[in-house]
Amino acid sequence: MKYWSKGWQLLQQSLPSLRKQLAFPQTSLQLCLLGALGGLLAAILIILFRLSIIALQSFYLDKFDDFSTAPQEIRWLLPFAGAFCVGLIALLTGYKHYRLGIPFVIHRMKTMYGLMPFRNTFNQFFGGVAALASGFSVGREGPSVHLGAYGASYVGKKLKLPFNSIRTLVGCGIAAGIAASFNTPLAAVIFVMEVVLREYRIHIFIPVMLSAVVGALVTRLVFGMERELAILQISTLPGWHFPYLILCGVLIGMVAFVFNTNMMRIIRWFKNWPLPLRLLLAAAITAAVGMLIPQAMGAETGAIQYAVDAPTDVQLLLALFIGKMILTIFALGLGVPGGVVGPIFGIGIVFGTLLALFPGLLHGHSDHAGTYAVLGMAGLMAACLHAPLAALVAVMELASNPDIILPAMLVIATAYVTGVQFCKTKSLFLMQLDFLQLPYKVSPAADLLQKVGVLAQLDHRYHLLMESNETAIRQQLDRLAADELLLLKTNSDDGPQYQLASYDVSLSLTGQDAIHYLPVPVVSQQATMAEVHQLLEASREGAVCVIDDAQQQPEPVGLVRWDQVQGLLVKQNNLL
Known part of the structure; x- marks a missing residue:
């Protein structure tokens, strides 16, 4: 217990640097290891799924998945029993959580970085077991993809990793799930790239490939080397x-x-x-x-x-x-x-x-x-x-x-x-x-920006001021370097509010207050540059404040400015 506690403390201490490393869209040892861990968790879920089906079918089939061996008086009852179980599970979890399978995973990959809800996954596991065990003509790869995505996304969600890296981990889980289901690691990698992610990036390909290896190896330990064909x-x-x-x-x-x-x-x-x-x-x-x-x-x-x-x-x-x-x-x-x-x-x-x-x-x-x-x-x-x-x-x-x-x-x-x-x-x-009507397409700009976490673009050239006194603000503005920003923090019933304060020469000429205040939206350190683009696109100026929401009292860790979003898009294929 002592060693476990010490190990957990070391992990907590190393998480900030790990999160920053994973915010960059590049291959890293850390991402590969996390992909292998997500793949292992995904493979365990799929193995449990497969063993559950085999265990149930052993009660009434002489041979796995051969329903001609079932007694006739039982065979016609099996689909009704399976439908009852599927319906009961859907009722207990709520029908709105009944969106399952590969299409739902593709939708979540594009819109939610692959984060999978627990209730949908619960539906998929037990509903899939009931359906496959009772003779419905459906495949096990749909639940495998869903379960693999959940297992890997759970790792990323638990460690509060950047969303761009969670998306990669979900791809790893899916590859491990397919490899664990069919014992086909290479086909699993290609399926993830061609069908689920619908793109090829080397920094994604490597960890996905390793997780498929983990999924296949774990499967072979349980089910052996044989394939259906x-x-x-x-x-x-x-x-x-x-x-x-x-x-x-x-x-x-x-x-x-x-x-x-x-x-x-x-x-x-x-x-x-x-x-x-x-x-x-x-x-x-x-x-x-x-x-x-x-x-x-x-x-x-x-x-x-x-x-x-x-x-x-x-x-x-x-x-x-x-x-x-x-x-x-x-x-x-x-x-x-x-x-x-x-x-x-x-x-x-x-x-x-x-x-x-x-x-x-x-x-x-x-x-x-x-x-x-x-x-x-x-x-x-x-x-x-x-x-x-x-x-x-x-x-x-x-x-x-x-x-x-x-x-x-x-x-x-x-x-x-x-x-x-x-x-x-x-x-x-x-x-x-x-x-x-589940969206699965994003704009080229959003697709590019989703791959870069805000932690990779943090700007620390700012001064945080807790006072809202105008005299103090003017004094601080006079002391700022040319490339520094002044960030104001005020507390309200809705939580901390942030603003950028700066001199505005055009306002001073009209006799109005020469200090210009610009609201600063807040984003989690898990966010990607796509969220920054979405928040600042209308005004095309200012910055967002990145907060460390892993702490009990979230504090700013840096700013991301609109010109950084512009620079990233211009650098990559002139998308602006």
Whole structure:
């Protein structure tokens, strides 16, 4: 206990210098270590999440995520039980905290530096466990991203780190969460950059990469090295397959258009229904389809297994493909908590196996079914989510076979172009954000300024005066150096108020008071230059006062002037 207390004191003493270091948009050892810590916390949350699902399913399934092994009298009850639990959790936490998954995380990354509310996270963890354990066709990566973001943001919030560094830590948590969910660290890094952050910065990339390593290593300690796609046999495709792969990419792009369009249609149709009724309808559809096609229930694992076991069973593959499409569209469209990437993997693998039937007829065997299954998964992920690079890297890692790279690039490119240009398909995540009217775009100036903390731009060339006596103010103004400012502090019922005092020659010529007073807004030391820009943009003069709100009696630690904001913007790409 003594050593713990001493360690905590040392941490508290080093926090001011740590916060200032992290305010700069640059790679640092401190940020990498914090990213690894956030990644570890995120990985622990995802492991607990996965173990909870496995533990629940062990009571009624002979094999994880294979609902065809559940007794028929139990199978149809499971979705209703899951819907009841999800609804109860949402009721206890408040329906306004029911915004979940990757779209919500993207929104928070752009507008709140990735800080995640606890109640939403509570909903995501237990609601996601209930949904996945009860057979809804949703993926575990949605909760993984949400939980990873919360775990990493908790570290930053607890230490009161600058918001720009918290945003980076959240990216680290998301990468660790995806790596812990699928055992794909590189794909996790690319997914964060391409889908969540939608940018590439080297000072973000390095800590995100380290956190993905931590997430993958911790996962392997618990679940081992195996990946879901390891059971698929990847073979080298002869050259004559490549023209056919172009056709496959076109078909996959069209499937992505059907998937995205119909999911958004379901969301629009039932948007005014109360959540309990939507969950009840999702449970009824899942139970009905599950009675006919139990293999379509659950996440992607069951679909992968059946595509491997019966690559030439056209009737089963078609039923599985249609059933999986219906269950996923209705489950996610009606608000069941979970992700879309897992079901897209399952749907893509089944559809790719169907596409392998034609070359299989020419060959007289199904040796290439596994290769086409992986290509179907990659193409559908790229076209649905507008994440072609993440899809390619995911395939490379999950398949663990370099022979898949060239055909995957061809299918991904064709599917993506088909979806974007000919079918006018937008990213499913962005379509959801637009419908929910959750902002996810910021101006180029704000985007740049969000990356720099106010602690990196502090100006200490000022004198703090507690008196409001005009004589004292004039005396202090006469003593100031040319580049110094006079900051006045007065106490009021609303707390300390700050003003800048200066001589104004134009006022003195009119016979008015020659002292000009300018209100000074207050910002937290966690703020970024984007908040300073927002406060001073209207007046385009003055400064903001940065206070140390980590103390019981917050005191000024410096000023940030408008000309510093101007200088930062002019320096970076002439944005003013």
